[in-house]
Amino acid sequence: xxxxxxxxxxxxxxxxxxxxxxxxxxxxxxxxxxxxxxxxxxxxxxxxxxxxxxxxxxxxxxxxxxxxxxxxxxxxxxxxxxxxxxxxxxxxxxxxxxxxxxxxxxxxxxxxxxxxxxxxxxxxxxxxxxxxxxxxxxxxxxxxxxxxxxxxxxxxxxxxxxxxxxxxxxxxxxxxxxxxxxxxxxxxxxxxxxxxxxxxxxxxxxxxxxxxxxxxxxxxxxxxxxxxxxxxxxxxxxxxxxxxxxxxxxxxxxxxxxxxx
Numbered sequence: 001x002x003x004x005x006x007x008x009x010x011x012x013x014x015x016x017x018x019x020x021x022x023x024x025x026x027x028x029x030x031x032x033x034x035x036x037x038x039x040x041x042x043x044x045x046x047x048x049x050x051x052x053x054x055x056x057x058x059x060x061x062x063x064x065x066x067x068x069x070x071x072x073x074x075x076x077x078x079x080x081x082x083x084x085x086x087x088x089x090x091x092x093x094x095x096x097x098x099x100x101x102x103x104x105x106x107x108x109x110x111x112x113x114x115x116x117x118x119x120x121x122x123x124x125x126x127x128x129x130x131x132x133x134x135x136x137x138x139x140x141x142x143x144x145x146x147x148x149x150x151x152x153x154x155x156x157x158x159x160x161x162x163x164x165x166x167x168x169x170x171x172x173x174x175x176x177x178x179x180x181x182x183x184x185x186x187x188x189x190x191x192x193x194x195x196x197x198x199x200x201x202x203x204x205x206x207x208x209x210x211x212x213x214x215x216x217x218x219x220x221x222x223x224x225x226x227x228x229x230x231x232x233x234x235x236x237x238x239x240x241x242x243x244x245x246x247x248x249x250x251x252x253x254x255x256x257x258x259x260x261x
Contacts, residue, residue, distance in 0.1 A: 010035055011052040012059070027052040038063055053108055071112035074099035077135065078115075086116035086199050088191045090131055098133035101144045105156060111138040113206035116199045120145065122177060122190035134189065136206045138213070141180070143187075159184065161210065169200040178203070233258050 011029035039058035070076030077099035120132040135142040143157040165181040176196030241251040
């Protein structure tokens, strides 16, 4: 890939940007000129000292809201779950209460890929842990239950995606069960047969998306290092040209070589 073909994504709006962009070194990310302008402009924002999260705080809330991921809110998690029939028959009040716990515990750089509800650790109709809410994020599986009999009593567990050994699906006549095997133990999630098949499929899709996104981020970091390296080399050779150490032909040859790395 040539120097001028390198692509980047704005860390605020998520849009692909061209060369009219600025490097936020502390976040190892880029910001487009439009978002920088909304944050106050290049004269007000020292891009060498701030993070992407700092810049988001500088942008008016009504303008920043348009960039907000729907799955970062309890209402958005509920709507996603309800639209996809991942709700295990639970009512809206139950789901919103549980998804609010997930929303409140998300990390700043954590993205939610899928949410659903199921019966936790189902053994039989009378032996299980009750309905739980779940979220697959860019970092982990979040598992939540709030005890309605005890005010503000809630259970929140999280398991790093790196700690998952295997995810399997078992279907019965009416119900289905997803078993998640982790280095910390095994748990299962049960729902009706149709829903659990869809949930299992979406979990696997989400994990693939997360792996691809992480791979893209690694490539972007490598790419940004290449940009800095090539730019520094060009500046160095231009100085040598201006000093008369290099001829124009030698400079052009070096430039072509660098831009086609």
